[in-house]
Amino acid sequence: MTHAHLIIADSEHDADMLYASGMFVPDPFIAIALDGEWHGLFSPLEVDRAAKVSRFAGVHLDTPWRNAAEIREWPGLAGCAAAFLASHNTRSISVPASFPLRYADQLRSWGFEVTASAGAFFPERAVKTATEIKYLAQAERLTRQSMQRGEQYLGRCSIGHDNILRDPETGKKVTSDDVRRAIETFLIGKGAMPAHTIVACGRQSSDPHNTGSGYIRAHELIIIDIFPRVLSTGYWGDMTRTYVKGKATPEQKKMYNTVREGQDIGLSMMAAGVDSVQIHTAITAHFDAQGFKTGMVRGKQGGFFHGTGHGVGLEIHEGPRVSTRGEILKAGHVVTCEPGLYYAHIGGVRLEDMVVIRDGGCDNLTRYKRRLEIA
Amino acid sequence: MTHAHLIIADSEHDADMLYASGMFVPDPFIAIALDGEWHGLFSPLEVDRAAKVSRFAGVHLDTPWRNAAEIREWPGLAGCAAAFLASHNTRSISVPASFPLRYADQLRSWGFEVTASAGAFFPERAVKTATEIKYLAQAERLTRQSMQRGEQYLGRCSIGHDNILRDPETGKKVTSDDVRRAIETFLIGKGAMPAHTIVACGRQSSDPHNTGSGYIRAHELIIIDIFPRVLSTGYWGDMTRTYVKGKATPEQKKMYNTVREGQDIGLSMMAAGVDSVQIHTAITAHFDAQGFKTGMVRGKQGGFFHGTGHGVGLEIHEGPRVSTRGEILKAGHVVTCEPGLYYAHIGGVRLEDMVVIRDGGCDNLTRYKRRLEIA
Numbered sequence: 001m002t003h004a005h006l007i008i009a010d011s012e013h014d015a016d017m018l019y020a021s022g023m024f025v026p027d028p029f030i031a032i033a034l035d036g037e038w039h040g041l042f043s044p045l046e047v048d049r050a051a052k053v054s055r056f057a058g059v060h061l062d063t064p065w066r067n068a069a070e071i072r073e074w075p076g077l078a079g080c081a082a083a084f085l086a087s088h089n090t091r092s093i094s095v096p097a098s099f100p101l102r103y104a105d106q107l108r109s110w111g112f113e114v115t116a117s118a119g120a121f122f123p124e125r126a127v128k129t130a131t132e133i134k135y136l137a138q139a140e141r142l143t144r145q146s147m148q149r150g151e152q153y154l155g156r157c158s159i160g161h162d163n164i165l166r167d168p169e170t171g172k173k174v175t176s177d178d179v180r181r182a183i184e185t186f187l188i189g190k191g192a193m194p195a196h197t198i199v200a201c202g203r204q205s206s207d208p209h210n211t212g213s214g215y216i217r218a219h220e221l222i223i224i225d226i227f228p229r230v231l232s233t234g235y236w237g238d239m240t241r242t243y244v245k246g247k248a249t250p251e252q253k254k255m256y257n258t259v260r261e262g263q264d265i266g267l268s269m270m271a272a273g274v275d276s277v278q279i280h281t282a283i284t285a286h287f288d289a290q291g292f293k294t295g296m297v298r299g300k301q302g303g304f305f306h307g308t309g310h311g312v313g314l315e316i317h318e319g320p321r322v323s324t325r326g327e328i329l330k331a332g333h334v335v336t337c338e339p340g341l342y343y344a345h346i347g348g349v350r351l352e353d354m355v356v357i358r359d360g361g362c363d364n365l366t367r368y369k370r371r372l373e374i375a
Numbered sequence: 376m377t378h379a380h381l382i383i384a385d386s387e388h389d390a391d392m393l394y395a396s397g398m399f400v401p402d403p404f405i406a407i408a409l410d411g412e413w414h415g416l417f418s419p420l421e422v423d424r425a426a427k428v429s430r431f432a433g434v435h436l437d438t439p440w441r442n443a444a445e446i447r448e449w450p451g452l453a454g455c456a457a458a459f460l461a462s463h464n465t466r467s468i469s470v471p472a473s474f475p476l477r478y479a480d481q482l483r484s485w486g487f488e489v490t491a492s493a494g495a496f497f498p499e500r501a502v503k504t505a506t507e508i509k510y511l512a513q514a515e516r517l518t519r520q521s522m523q524r525g526e527q528y529l530g531r532c533s534i535g536h537d538n539i540l541r542d543p544e545t546g547k548k549v550t551s552d553d554v555r556r557a558i559e560t561f562l563i564g565k566g567a568m569p570a571h572t573i574v575a576c577g578r579q580s581s582d583p584h585n586t587g588s589g590y591i592r593a594h595e596l597i598i599i600d601i602f603p604r605v606l607s608t609g610y611w612g613d614m615t616r617t618y619v620k621g622k623a624t625p626e627q628k629k630m631y632n633t634v635r636e637g638q639d640i641g642l643s644m645m646a647a648g649v650d651s652v653q654i655h656t657a658i659t660a661h662f663d664a665q666g667f668k669t670g671m672v673r674g675k676q677g678g679f680f681h682g683t684g685h686g687v688g689l690e691i692h693e694g695p696r697v698s699t700r701g702e703i704l705k706a707g708h709v710v711t712c713e714p715g716l717y718y719a720h721i722g723g724v725r726l727e728d729m730v731v732i733r734d735g736g737c738d739n740l741t742r743y744k745r746r747l748e749i750a
Contacts, residue, residue, distance in 0.1 A: 006572075012570070012571070013388045022585075024571060025568075026571065026584070026691075026692075027692065042618075042691075044676040044680055045583055045676070045680065045681055048582055048675060049584060049585060050580055071625055072397075095476060097475055097476065097477030097478075098475045098476075098477070099475070099476040099477075100472055100473045100474070100476070100491075101470060101472065101473075101474040101475070101476050101479045101489070101491040102472035102473070102491040102493065103472075104476045105491055114476070116475075116476040116477040117477070118477065119663075177566070181563075184563050185560055185563055187563075188556075188559050188560055188562075189560055191557055191566065192550070193570070194563075194568075195568070196387070196399060196401065196606065207423060207424055209400075209401070209420055209421055209424060210424060211399075217539040231512070231571065300423060301419040305419055305420065306420060315571055316401075317401075317402065
C-alpha cells in the first residue's frame with residue numbers, strides 16, 4: 001500500500017498548492033503525490049490549461065473519478081480525491097496543517113488515515129532555488145521603485161500653514177490614500193498587486209498594523225510598508241521606510257538612528273548557520289542600551305514588540321522566523337530584517353530590507369537608501 | 376456546558392472571519408462565539424485597533440490565554456483558543472468546513488469535541504443586508520467604470536496591416552496586458568483590487584479560465600471579465616463583456632446574440648422562490664435550440680459548460696449556485712448571470728451581470744450596455 005500526499009485548495013491563496021502545481025487556479029482542486037510524483041485532477045474547465053502550463057507529472061480529467069465517487073456516495077472534492085486514491089490502493093494520506101477539516105473527516109469516515117503535517121508541508125519551500133531568488137529579486141525591485149514613487153510624491157508636496165501636506169498639482173490636502181495611490185498605481189502598471197500598503201503618519205505609525213488614513217502632516221513620522229505580489233510568478237516583495245516631511249525633531253532622529261543601527265546589526269549577523277534568535281536578541285539589546293525599552297506604557301505596548309523578520313516567498317509571511325523563537329538560518333533562505341520602535345507619544349520607526357542568506361553573510365535584495373527627512 | 380463556535384484564520388482571505396470580525400487582519404487570529412456573542416482574541420500588536428474597529432462583542436488580549444495554554448503544554452493558536460474555551464467550561468465546538476485539520480486534531484487530542492460545518496458556517500451570509508448591497512453596488516459600479524476604460528482604450532486603438540491592434544499613443548502592438556492596465560490602473564486608483572482580470576482574445580477566449588496574453592487582434596472575439604475587491608469593505612464586483620474590435624463575422628454575431636438572449640432569459644427568471652436549476656436549464660435549452668450544443672469536440676469541451684451564476688459577497692464565489700445543482704433563490708441573494716458559449720474554432724462569448732434577487736424579479740447592479748463591435 002502506497003502512502004500519498006494530498007492537497008485540496010485553490011492556488012491563488014494556498015501557497016503549497018501553487019508550489020505543487022506551478023499554476024494559478026482560482027477554485028479549489030485536487031493535487032496528489034504518489035511515489036513522490038505530483039498529479040493534478042482538473043475539471044473540464046481547467047484541464048487543457050493545466051496540461052499546458054502546470055508542473056504536474058500527471059494531469060487528469062476529474063470526471064471519471066467524480067463518477068466513481070458518485071457510485072460509492074462519496075460527495076464533492078474529497079470524494080473525487082478518495083476515488084482516485086482508492087483506485088491506486090492508497091489509504092494513508094499526509095495533508096497540510098491547513099487542510100480543511102470537513103474533507104479530512106469525510107475521508108476518515110470512508111476508511112482513510114489522514115495525518116496533518118505538524119510543520120511545513122513542503123519544508124523545501126524555505127530554501128529558495130536560483131529561479132525563485134530571481135523572482136523575489138524582481139518583486140523587490142518593483143517594491144523599491146514604488147517606494148521611490150511615494151518618496152518623490154512626498155518631496156513634491158508643499159506644507160500648509162496647518163502643517164498638513166498639499167498636493168503639488170491640485171493644492172488639496174494630502175491623505176494616506178494619496179501617497180498610497182502614487183505607490184500602488186505604479187505597482188499595478190507593472191503587474192504587481194499591492195495589499196493593504198501601510199502609509200501611517202504620526203500617532204498611527206505607533207501601531208505597526210495600522211494601514212493609515214487621514215491627513216499626512218509635516219514634521220511627524222510616516223511609516224511606508226509596501227508588500228506587493230507579482231501576479232505572473234506569485235512571489236512577494238516586502239520593504240519599509242520611515243520618513244519625516246520637513247524637519248525631524250531630535251527625539252525622532254535618535255529613534256530613527258537607533259532603528260537603523262539595529263537593522264545594521266541584524267544585516268551584519270545574517271548568515272547561514274546562525275540561530276536567528278541571536279539576531280533578534282542583539283537588536284533588542286541595542287535598543288535597550290539606547291534607552292528604548294520594550295513593555296507596556298499606560299496600557300499600550302511600546303518599544304520593539306514584533307519579530308525582527310520572516311521568510312518571504314509564495315507567501316508574504318513564511319518560514320523561517322527571525323524572532324524570540326529562533327531557527328537556524330540556511331543558505332537560500334530569503335528573510336526580512338525589519339526592526340522597529342513604537343511609542344504612542346513619538347510615533348513609529350521601522351526599516352525593512354529583504355535578504356538572501358548565504359554562507360558567511362547575506363545578499364540584500366532591497367538596496368535602497370535609508371533617509372529620514374524629505375525636504 | 377456551553378456550545379461554542381470557533382474560527383482560527385486571518386480575515387483577508389477567510390470571508391467567515393471577516394464577517395465575524397468586521398476588520399482586516401493579515402495574520403491568523405481567534406474568534407469564538409459563546410451564547411451567540413462573538414469574541415476576538417488578539418495579540419498586543421492588534422488589540423488596540425481591534426477594540427476600535429472590530430464588530431466583536433468582546434475584544435481580549437490573548438496573552439493571559441497563551442500563558443494558561445503554556446502551563447498545560449497546549450501550543451500555538453489552537454492552544455490559546457483551548458485555554459479560553461476551557462475557562463468558559465466549553466468542550467464542544469463547531470468550526471467552519473475549512474477549519475485547519477492540524478488545529479482540530481490538536482483540540483481533539485486535548486478532549487474537545489470538534490464538528491466541521493457541512494455547509495455554510497454563516498448561512499445568513501448568502502442573504503445580504505441593505506448595507507452589504509450598498510457595498511456590492513459600489514464594487515459593481517467601479518467594475519462597470521473600469522470596463523468602460525477598457526472599452527474606450529480598445530476604441531482608441533488602430534488596426535495594423537497584420538490585424539494586430541496598435542496603441543493610440545505609442546503606436547506599439549497592443550497586448551492583453553495593455554488592455555488590462557487600462558482597466559486595473561483605474562480600479563487601483565479607486566481603492567479596488569483586481570485579481571487576474573481576464574482579457575482573452577481569439578482562441579484563448581474559448582477557454583473560460585485563460586486570463587489571456589499576447590497580442591490583441593481585430594475581428595476576433597475578446598472576453599473581458601473583471602472582478603475586483605473593494606479594499607475598504609471586502610466586497611467584490613464581477614462582470615464580463617465580449618467584444619470584437621473591427622467587424623464581427625456572421626458566426627460571431629450569431630453566437631453573441633444567442634448568449635445575449637440566454638442572459639435575458641436568465642435575468643427575466645431570477646426572482647425569490649425560483650429554483651435556480653430551472654434558470655440554468657432554460658438557458659441551456661435555448662443554446663441547444665439555436666444549434667449551439669454542449670459536449671466534447673475533438674477532446675475539448677465546447678458549448679456552455681460552466682454554471683450560469685454564483686453568489687457574490689465577501690467572496691467572489693459563494694452561495695447560492697445557479698447551475699445544474701440548483702438552490703431556491705431568496706430575496707437579498709446577490710448572484711451573477713453569466714452564460715457563455717465556447718468553441719475552439721470560433722472563440723468564446725460570455726456576458727455577466729450581477730443582480731440582487733427580489734420578490735417578483737431582480738435588480739441589476741451592473742447596468743451596462745452589451746455591444747459586440749467596437750469601431
